[in-house]
Amino acid sequence: MSIVEVNHLTKKYGTTEVLKDINLEIYQGEVFGFVGHNGAGKSTFIHTITGITNKSAGSFKIMGISDSQLNHAKKRIGVMPDVSNLYENMKGLNFLRYMGKLAGDKRSKPELKTLMKEVGLEDAAQKKIKSYSFGMKKKICIAQALLGNPDLIILNEPTSGIDPESTINIRDLVIKLK
Ligand SMILES: Nc1ncnc2c1ncn2[C@@H]1O[C@H](COP(=O)(O)OP(=O)(O)OP(=O)(O)O)[C@@H](O)[C@H]1O
Numbered sequence: 001m002s003i004v005e006v007n008h009l010t011k012k013y014g015t016t017e018v019l020k021d022i023n024l025e026i027y028q029g030e031v032f033g034f035v036g037h038n039g040a041g042k043s044t045f046i047h048t049i050t051g052i053t054n055k056s057a058g059s060f061k062i063m064g065i066s067d068s069q070l071n072h073a074k075k076r077i078g079v080m081p082d083v084s085n086l087y088e089n090m091k092g093l094n095f096l097r098y099m100g101k102l103a104g105d106k107r108s109k110p111e112l113k114t115l116m117k118e119v120g121l122e123d124a125a126q127k128k129i130k131s132y133s134f135g136m137k138k139k140i141c142i143a144q145a146l147l148g149n150p151d152l153i154i155l156n157e158p159t160s161g162i163d164p165e166s167t168i169n170i171r172d173l174v175i176k177l178k
């Protein structure tokens with residue numbers, strides 16, 4: 001089954017065409033990635049198919065749901081954005097518990113700790129997010145994207161700024177989630 005189907009998707013900011021007639025299909029169980037230079041439109045593509053910004057033309061379907069009905073698909077999408085506003089005064093574990101409740105996640109505290117371990121934050125559960133390093137903040141954003149067990153997970157640059165060992169762990173996690 002096609003999880004993401006994009007047809008002739010175009011996005012303009014003013015007169016600048018950032019996404020030009022994009023066509024692609026991503027299937028269930030597939031890990032799909034794209035690369036491009038800074039400003040190529042990768043984040044814009046993610047913002048468009050997750051409803052953060054509106055398309056200019058074309059159409060897309062997420063899990064068979066057409067873009068006009070996107071709200072029905074949103075609960076099944078987990079997104080790690082490129083820039084996140086984290087609640088810096090919360091401890092990592094409490095942050096995930098809070099965000100998990102919003103996402104309807106049923107994980108217990110120990111299960112959330114396991115999730116933190118999977119992204120390489122096992123020692124940071126009781127530390128305030130404001131004390132996290134750049135890479136640690138990225139990792140908690142990855143964990144947050146996995147809350148609610150979404151059917152479609154979108155990670156915007158999940159390994160930039162992450163140390164080599166954690167990069168391998170995150171790659172393994174992605175393969176496992178697949
Ligand atoms: N809200 C916005 N308003 C106007 N222009 C925007 C907006 N967001 C992005 N752009 C422009 O769209 C183009 C694509 O930006 P985008 O952030 O999608 O690139 P990217 O491929 O994610 O780059 P990077 O690798 O730096 O993250 C850039 O020229 C950018 O200036």
Ligand SMILES: [Mg+2]
Pocket residue numbers: 042043044082
């Ligand atoms: Mg980007």
